[in-house]
Amino acid sequence: MTALKQQQLFDEIDILPIDIKTKIVDKILNSISPANKTIDDLWIKEVNKRKNDIEADNISLVDGDEVFKKISQRLK
Known part of the structure; x- marks a missing residue:
């Protein structure tokens, strides 16, 4: 071309x-x-599991900015 x-x-x-x-x-x-359907199916399963955990309050969420701040502090 x-x-x-x-x-x-x-x-x-x-x-x-x-x-x-x-x-x-x-x-x-x-x-x-x-695309690999097997991998896609596994990701969909994982996403649904995480969504259910969040909705059921089985896990505590951490703000993304806080995560990156902690990473930055560790790398200094």
Whole structure:
């Protein structure tokens, strides 16, 4: 693909609505690293477990900023 054609493609992408852009990104990522249904199913199971734990107050949540602050302190 020539540099001019690449630039034309990029220009076209720039004006697309976000939902189409995300579909393009998904398509590109899947072409680089195809989805693995087994792994996806395991992640869905884990997400649902964590969601249930949060809703049942079985775990305590920590603010993300606090986590990064503690990490930063440890690395100093």
